[in-house]
Amino acid sequence: MSNQQNKQHAGQQLRAVSYARISLDRREGAGVERQQADTRKLADLHDLDVVAELVENNVSAWSGKKRPEYARLLDMIRAGQVDRVLVWHTDRLHRNVGELVDYLDLTRSHGVKTLAKQGNGYDPEAADGKFLATVLGAVAEQESDHKSERVRRAIRQSRERGEVQRTRYRTFGYEHDGETIVETEAQFLRDAARRVLDGDTLRRICREGQTAGVTTTTGGTMTTTALRRLLLNPRIAGLSSVAVAGHDRPREVIGVGQWEPIYSPETHEQLVAALTNPNRATNREGTAPRHLLTGIATCVCGGTVCASTAPANRQGVRHPIYRCRTKRDNFTPGPHVSRRIADLDGYVKAYVLDMLARMDLSDYLTSTTDDGGKLDRLLTERARLETVLDDLEARYLTLRTDRERAQWDRLNRATLDALDETTRAIDDAAGDTSAVAQLVGVTDIAEWWEGAELDDRRGVVAELVTVRLLPVPRGGRGFDPEYVDIRPRRAD
Numbered sequence: 001m002s003n004q005q006n007k008q009h010a011g012q013q014l015r016a017v018s019y020a021r022i023s024l025d026r027r028e029g030a031g032v033e034r035q036q037a038d039t040r041k042l043a044d045l046h047d048l049d050v051v052a053e054l055v056e057n058n059v060s061a062w063s064g065k066k067r068p069e070y071a072r073l074l075d076m077i078r079a080g081q082v083d084r085v086l087v088w089h090t091d092r093l094h095r096n097v098g099e100l101v102d103y104l105d106l107t108r109s110h111g112v113k114t115l116a117k118q119g120n121g122y123d124p125e126a127a128d129g130k131f132l133a134t135v136l137g138a139v140a141e142q143e144s145d146h147k148s149e150r151v152r153r154a155i156r157q158s159r160e161r162g163e164v165q166r167t168r169y170r171t172f173g174y175e176h177d178g179e180t181i182v183e184t185e186a187q188f189l190r191d192a193a194r195r196v197l198d199g200d201t202l203r204r205i206c207r208e209g210q211t212a213g214v215t216t217t218t219g220g221t222m223t224t225t226a227l228r229r230l231l232l233n234p235r236i237a238g239l240s241s242v243a244v245a246g247h248d249r250p251r252e253v254i255g256v257g258q259w260e261p262i263y264s265p266e267t268h269e270q271l272v273a274a275l276t277n278p279n280r281a282t283n284r285e286g287t288a289p290r291h292l293l294t295g296i297a298t299c300v301c302g303g304t305v306c307a308s309t310a311p312a313n314r315q316g317v318r319h320p321i322y323r324c325r326t327k328r329d330n331f332t333p334g335p336h337v338s339r340r341i342a343d344l345d346g347y348v349k350a351y352v353l354d355m356l357a358r359m360d361l362s363d364y365l366t367s368t369t370d371d372g373g374k375l376d377r378l379l380t381e382r383a384r385l386e387t388v389l390d391d392l393e394a395r396y397l398t399l400r401t402d403r404e405r406a407q408w409d410r411l412n413r414a415t416l417d418a419l420d421e422t423t424r425a426i427d428d429a430a431g432d433t434s435a436v437a438q439l440v441g442v443t444d445i446a447e448w449w450e451g452a453e454l455d456d457r458r459g460v461v462a463e464l465v466t467v468r469l470l471p472v473p474r475g476g477r478g479f480d481p482e483y484v485d486i487r488p489r490r491a492d
């Protein structure tokens, strides 16, 4: 099937056909002459014998149906007259995903490679999931502009009817079909919901889940962020919803789903109320720190601070304070410091949030893990795969024939596999070493902060900054940032 038609035996050049078309896209349009000049350079570089130069000259051929030169190209491949296809960019070749899949099938079965001047070509021998996802991305981008509005409407209508959602990631608790319940996961969710409503912490639930071997659907660690998002997802309660602009906003419920719920809509409502309340009271473990900066902020003497209560002031009020642990022991001579907890927490929070807002998380994590850019590449790859999945999800509702659906299934599967693999690799590279890693993908960091467990906030603060309290001169009134020495752990 594969290479018998190729002329790769001794002394014989491989035969190439170049294909160019007029670009209708003014953003990047390379003229036909430029495309041809580039493909000729490619031919020289690879020592290819150019047997034909095909040019799709008719503009309406692109927006309309017929592409005679493209049809000719496919005929030549079928007839075994071609070993390599040369293009300026592979986006010249396909108008939609169906064409792309057909092209890949055909070139693969004839052992034909596609070489591109811009971006990547197609190597059929490397045509695994990641490869399909990569090439799909380019085509998806072309199509998405004019289709997105229609597609959004279609999604909304489908959700209003409560249709089973069987795209994108498998939702924890359900199989890939979107309706079969995974009983072990469902039980974990029911327990988690009950415990959250009883005031237990997400962190403790996750930790116990980790011990029991619970993972996310991509095999990653069940983090508090992931669990919180799950418990806020109306889908678990059998409700159909759409995302609301703003990544971390609660979804809008717009219908009753046709799948079986894992717990009741009432439970869902209570969970939303509990988890979106920043002052949620939880039963914390006795020994765990109960303040943002205990054990993190330091005194001028070098010791860390603990939480305490100030002596009554003139109004008889005793404020909670941080104070140097060594103060009362009188072990270390010198001035020891204290500061009101509310004042210092507020100042440090503002400083850290501002820092996070300015930070490039990918850069930061990449340099932290010092792995020669591997993590950076993985993060970029994941962002790209997620874009592809978004597009696939939108596209699903526009499929008409069984063949299109079969193609879609294949691409969706391949992309999901690639995403799983990438996510696992990211977890391996960054997950355990950095508290800041949990912020990847979070768009509203202030909102994350409000919803996060204390331990997670403490982890982020301790990783990013040092906080040293300086003695306040006599007569100082109120909180003065001047006497807090806060600085990034790493200078940029």
Ligand SMILES: [Zn+2]
Pocket (backbone or CB within 6 Å): 299, 300, 301, 302, 303, 324, 325, 326, 327, 335, 336, 337
């Ligand atoms: Zn001290």
